[in-house]
Amino acid sequence: MLSRYDDVEIVAEAGNIAAARSLIDQLDPDAIFLDAELTGETGFELARSLPPRTVVIIVSAHDNYAINAFDIAAIDFLVKPVAPLRLETAIERLRDKMSTLNGQSTVIGAAPANGTGTKILVKTTSASMMVAARTITLLKAEGDYTRIFLQSHQSHLVSNLLRKFEPELPSPPFHRLSRSLIVNMDHIEKVEWETTSSCRLHFVSCSETVTLGRAGTRRLRELLRI
Template sequence: MLRVMLVDDEPPARRGLRRLLRSYADIEIVAEAGSVSEAQALAAALRPDAIFLDVELTDGRGFDLVAQLLSAPAIVFVTAHDLYAVKAFDIAAVDFLLKPIDPERLALTIERLRRHGQGATRAVPSRERQDDVELDVDPGHGGPAQRIHLRIDGKSVIAPLRTVALLTAEADFTRVFLKGARDYLVCRLLRHFEAQLPTPPFVRISRSLIVNLDQLERVEWQEAGRCSLSLGGDITPVTIGRIAARRLRQRIESDRMVSV
């Protein structure tokens, strides 16, 4: 069970996040706070595993709270201002959510919190990073791109393009999930990948997700129009909301008609 605290000076924002978190059986909300001082006292007394933290509060900023914490809970920043993204990752925040929160994006955050609780580590992007992505063809051959070349913080990762299963937006960064391998956080916006990746099989189904339909192993349609995507390997199934699920269904049906 993950014990979490919600910190936001807007009660409607806390209510909305609390409602979204109710669907996760392993999440327990142990406290809520509307200010830095209130959150500091509650965190010291309750020692939550994670804090969903707004940046701009009535008596300071979320970063002030992080600096004052005696324990070391996982931090997930929740804000309407993406200009704080780099600073959030500089202090090793587990994730950075933009308001209004997408349910499918929150599902990725919860999975990262679970991994964090199991002792998993993650790379922390620095302000000076100069990442890039290129699609390469095999030497001496023409035709469609065969490989993806990620240049990440001075290092290169080259993998067959078909192994890219999922890409998720994280503020100014994109996390690239390779099937049968690890995931990589690249200092590039998701739209940079969208402009280069071939469609099909890569389809952007929401503002935060690009899916490789060729790697999609199973789709479980759920109530209220949502669905869960299974991509196999070590990639955790992703739950997407009603609008993204409708786009995915339309794309699958369209591809099925073309193939007939």
């Protein structure tokens, strides 16, 4: 399935963790499609030992591993048998991640194929600024305003309704989980399932946490396919 993507080169395959570690040391791959269950071991043990620059996509026949995937900061979780459209989404996330890691950015005014820009205009009472979408962790409605939380631990209160930003943000990784919340799924570090109808989100490089109710939790489960 990966062979149809011209910008993806399969450099090696491994059937166990020992072989994988050896190949990773030799080849230093940009990304790894990692099975959750290997002979006598789990792929998560390997993932935790990888350098931060190595991108991980978990592939498994068991959807109960989705939370483990968040714990090791995998950029996606694919359930076997993998649907072609679902793989395409994972590849798009991989491209975005690699662009970020390689320090590449799109010129302001240019737009990717889905028609959404890589930067958005943020106007506060004291300043106007162009903010790279990939640096935004979440957007939360506060009455007639929107608070934008960045991975730098900063936040900005903007005099625009939340719905104004939705068409400007690339999806994926941004998804509206409730009427008052848009989340960058790539920034989620951990999901705590508090009940069957509620959960709490923790983010990478952002101290803000978010509790989702029934509708938001259902939407999140749909996106995670769990």
